[in-house]
Amino acid sequence: MRFGIVGTNWITEQFLQAGRTVEGFRAEAAYSRSAERAEAYAERNGIPLRFDDLDAMTASGTIDAVYIASPNAAHAEQAIRCMDRGLHVLCEKPLASNEAEATAMVEAARRNGVLLMEALKTTFLPNFEAIRDHIGRIGTVRRVQASYNQYSSRYDAYRAGTVLNAFDPTLSNGALMDLGVYCLYPVIRLFGPPRAVKANGVLLSSGVDGEGSLILAYDGMEAVVTYSKITFSEAPCEIQGEDGNLVFDKMSQPTRVERRTRDGAVEDLTRPQSEHTMRYEIEAFMETARRGETQSNVNDFATSLATMRVMDEARRQMGLVYPADRKAR
Structure with missing residues (x-):
């Protein structure tokens, strides 16, 4: 599975380290609002593509899924844009700022037939x-x-x-x-x-x-x-x-x-x-996506919305x- 990475912080570094231990994982693209930051992050982590325009990355045809680790307030808007492009989304906890945003994200996953999963690793x-x-x-x-x-x-x-x-x-x-x-x-x-x-x-x-x-x-x-x-x-x-x-x-x-x-x-x-x-949440996310399901059987919509x-x-x-x-x- 080819991932686009949204966010250039320490948690995305951990995500990449874990992903490299999972068979079939590929970090294909990195996004940051700053072109310089995206370039430096991608170069440092061996990611071939880098973007400072999220829509350009999601429309590039080079990725299958997006890992979102941006600030909490950006999760819903970014995730919905990605899902509307037909991409699976693994979104860092908390899923959104509030239940209303989280509900809109769930609706987008169902509407587009893609997987949305909260990255709560525990x-x-x-x-x-x-x-x-x-x-x-x-x-x-x-x-x-x-x-x-x-x-x-x-x-x-x-x-x-x-x-x-x-x-x-x-x-x-x-x-x-x-x-x-x-x-x-x-x-x-x-x-x-x-x-x-x-x-x-x-x-x-x-x-x-x-x-x-x-x-x-x-x-x-x-x-x-x-x-x-x-x-x-x-x-x-x-x-x-x-x-x-x-x-x-x-x-x-x-x-x-x-x-x-x-x-x-x-x-x-x-x-x-x-x-x-x-690595365990990455493996579960990839397997769930392969099965064509819109939600995990562990980190499911009901648990995320209730939280x-x-x-x-x-x-x-x-x-x-x-x-x-x-x-x-």
Whole structure:
């Protein structure tokens, strides 16, 4: 599959490294609004074609799919333009700025008969599959504790008076969109949409959230989600059942999974996993496209839309509004 790359940042570098481990993957073209940046990025990564016009790339006939890793606020518009050209789209998380944009993207995929998939890598990882496969061994689940708290190096600049992209509301950024989604998406994939959401967050003067917490209410259980870009934590994550717990080190990409019981027994459930953790979503995306399907059977439309709905509600409760929200009304 021939990919066009939208975005010239560190995540696209990781994507390319992972893609090179997948049979049939080809990075054929790179796009940036800056011709100089596109040229330098393509040269550095051995990509033969480079564009500073997205429509020119999508109409070139040289690519089959597009990986979008531009700022969140650009996802929907760029993805729809690509899908309207008949191209498959693998779009970085979060899929869009809000549910309205995400819905328009899903409609475009169906209208054009192409694949749209959210690039939330966690749900494809062997160690996430280990968690999923062993939930039935801990009894009735009563609580999930999911966290992703990672101090951002860009917050140092923010504290010094410079607002970089990570804390810019015009790009639909902030801690919930960047890190919180890594907790919410897997929880919703495992347990479905919650029946109620309670949210609180710390809003920064730039207009985005620096950290926050959510309680997702389910019948008989709750999921407690915490996330931050302005503090850090090394606390593990847990799924707590009446007969035992599943404990894992990281929500975004678990590398160690254990089943623990009240008598102190510990069972290692960890599975071998590539260091290039994005390779699993790339493989799944390519295989789904080959089958001619418009959505993944893992990162499906229902999970992406439910996650966006929860994030919209959380932001509503926090008073966090993006310019993109006003456009969607």
